[in-house]
Each structure stands twice: as C-alpha cells, then as structure tokens.
Amino acid sequence: MTACYRTRPDGLDLFVRLTPKSSVEAIDGLQETADGATHLAVRVRPVPEKGAANAALEKLLAKRLGLPKRAVSVVAGSTSRLKTVRLTGDAAELAxxxxxxxRLAEQGKGR
Structure with missing residues (x-):
C-alpha cells in the first residue's frame, strides 16, 4: 500500500475514509479503495449533519497527532466519506x- 498522505510545503494533505455514527472514536489504520487509493480509516461518534462529523474528525486527528485544532481542517469531501484533511506544520514531523x-492502529491501539 502507498501512503495515505501527500506532502506540501506547509504540511500534509491526509486522505481519510470517515465512518460517522460509530460507537467509538478511533483510527483504524489504512484502507485501500477499489481504485487503488489508500486512505486512513477513521470512525467518529457524531452523525454527518451540519458538519458535526467533520468537526469530530478534526478534533480527533488534532488530539492523536499532537496538533493544535487550528492546524487540522477538512479541505475536500466535506459531504463525502472520502475526505482530504490538511495538516499544517513541518511536513516531516507530520508524516x-x-x-x-x-502503527498504533495496526496494533489495535487506535482508540
């Protein structure tokens, strides 16, 4: 599988497959779509109404990656399960x- 992100001069674009309305919030690891693209699978509790699931995704990623909330934002796919999330900061550190x-998700510790 290939990486689920693309580096940028000011950070990373992270490709995410979001599952809303989950019983737990977790990063589940990598998933490959039918077209061969790789996404980070993430589950959140809120339903996908009025941006609640996207906000929960941003909050979860900021917490798990040790970033300020303002450094994480959904920039594409706001109404789709497949999203692009922009992470702002040093690209190498973010990667x-x-x-x-x-790695934690693959060990079953993504919660």
Missing amino acids: EAVDAAI
Whole structure:
C-alpha cells in the first residue's frame, strides 16, 4: 500500500475514509479503495449533519497527532466519506506522527 498522505510545503494533505455514527472514536489504520487509493480509516461518534462529523474528525486527528485544532481542517469531501484533511506544520514531523498513529492502529491501539 502507498501512503495515505501527500506532502506540501506547509504540511500534509491526509486522505481519510470517515465512518460517522460509530460507537467509538478511533483510527483504524489504512484502507485501500477499489481504485487503488489508500486512505486512513477513521470512525467518529457524531452523525454527518451540519458538519458535526467533520468537526469530530478534526478534533480527533488534532488530539492523536499532537496538533493544535487550528492546524487540522477538512479541505475536500466535506459531504463525502472520502475526505482530504490538511495538516499544517513541518511536513516531516507530520508524516512521522501520522505513521506512528497508523502503527498504533495496526496494533489495535487506535482508540
């Protein structure tokens, strides 16, 4: 599988497959879609109404990656399960944090 993010001069674009209305909030690891694209699978509790699920996604990623909330924002796919989330900061450090979160998820510790 390939990476679920693309580096930018000011950070990363993280590709996420969001599952709203879950019983738990968690990062589940990597998933590959039918077209071969790789996404980070994330579950949140809120329903996808009035941006609640997107806000929960931003909050969860900020907390798990150790970022301020203002450094995480959904920039594409706001009404879709497949989203692009922009992480602002040092690209190398962000990539390391995302990779660490994926490793934890694969060990079953993504909650």
